[in-house]
Amino acid sequence: DTGVSQDPRHKITKRGQNVTFRCDPISEHNRLYWYRQTLGQGPEFLTYFQNEAQLEKSRLLSDRFSAERPKGSFSTLEIQRTEQGDSAMYLCASSLVGRGGIGNQPQHFGDGTRLSIL
Amino acid sequence: DAKTTQPNSMESNEEEPVHLPCNHSTISGTDYIHWYRQLPSQGPEYVIHGLTSNVNNRMASLAIAEDRKSSTLILHRATLRDAAVYYCILRYSGGYQKVTFGTGTKLQVIP
Numbered sequence: 001d002t003g004v005s006q007d008p009r010h011k012i013t014k015r016g017q018n019v020t021f022r023c024d025p026i027s028e029h030n031r032l033y034w035y036r037q038t039l040g041q042g043p044e045f046l047t048y049f050q051n052e053a054q055l056e057k058s059r060l061l062s063d064r065f066s067a068e069r070p071k072g073s074f075s076t077l078e079i080q081r082t083e084q085g086d087s088a089m090y091l092c093a094s095s096l097v098g099r100g101g102i103g104n105q106p107q108h109f110g111d112g113t114r115l116s117i118l
Numbered sequence: 119d120a121k122t123t124q125p126n127s128m129e130s131n132e133e134e135p136v137h138l139p140c141n142h143s144t145i146s147g148t149d150y151i152h153w154y155r156q157l158p159s160q161g162p163e164y165v166i167h168g169l170t171s172n173v174n175n176r177m178a179s180l181a182i183a184e185d186r187k188s189s190t191l192i193l194h195r196a197t198l199r200d201a202a203v204y205y206c207i208l209r210y211s212g213g214y215q216k217v218t219f220g221t222g223t224k225l226q227v228i229p
Contacts, residue, residue, distance in 0.1 A: 041221060043219045091161050093161075101148075102210070106164040107162075109164075
C-alpha cells in the first residue's frame with residue numbers, strides 16, 4: 001500500500017510568487033480532495049474531484065487558486081500571487097467509490113505540503 | 119453542514135482505556151460517523167467509522183448512541199503513540215458534502 005503522496009513536503013516562497021503542489025492518490029481511488037489546515041485548526045475543505053471532474057469548490061478557493069486532475073490520476077493545486085494568509089498546510093486525501101455511498105468510504109490523507117510565505 | 123462537538127482536550131494514563139466523546143445532535147439518517155486522528159506534522163489518519171451499530175477494528179471501537187446524537191471512540195489501552203488530535207466528523211452517504219472537521223480533541227497520554 002503506497003498511500004497518498006504529496007510533493008513537496010515543504011515550500012518557502014516570497015509573497016507574490018506562484019506555487020504548485022502535487023498529489024498522487026492511492027492508485028485505485030477515483031475521488032480526490034484538497035484541504036487547507038492552519039495551526040490549531042482542523043482541516044478545511046477546498047475542493048473535490050471525482051475522476052477528472054471537479055465537482056465541488058469551497059468559497060475559500062479564491063480566484064488565485066486552481067486545481068486540476070488531468071486523466072483522473074494525480075492532482076495539482078496552484079496558488080497564484082501568494083499572500084501571507086496562504087501560509088498553511090495543504091492536505092490531499094483520496095477515497096474509493098463503494099457500497100453505502102460516499103459516506104461509507106474512509107478518506108486516506110497524505111502528510112501534506114507546508115507552505116510558508118515570506 | 120451537520121456539525122460535531124468535542125472536548126478540546128483530554129488526558130489518559132498509559133495502558134488505561136480512553137473514551138473520547140462526540141456530540142452530533144443534528145445528524146441525519148444518512149450521515150456516517152467517522153473518526154480520524156492526527157499526529158504533529160502528519161496528515162489525518164483514518165481510525166474507524168459507523169452508521170448505526172457499534173464497530174470494532176484493530177485500532178479502536180466506536181460506540182454509537184441509540185438515537186445517534188452522540189458517539190464515543192474507545193481506545194482500549196492507551197499508549198504514548200495514541201497521543202494525537204482526534205476528530206469526529208459526519209459524512210453524508212448520498213453524495214459529496216463539505217466535511218467540517220472542527221478543532222478535535224487533543225489527547226495527552228501520561229506515562
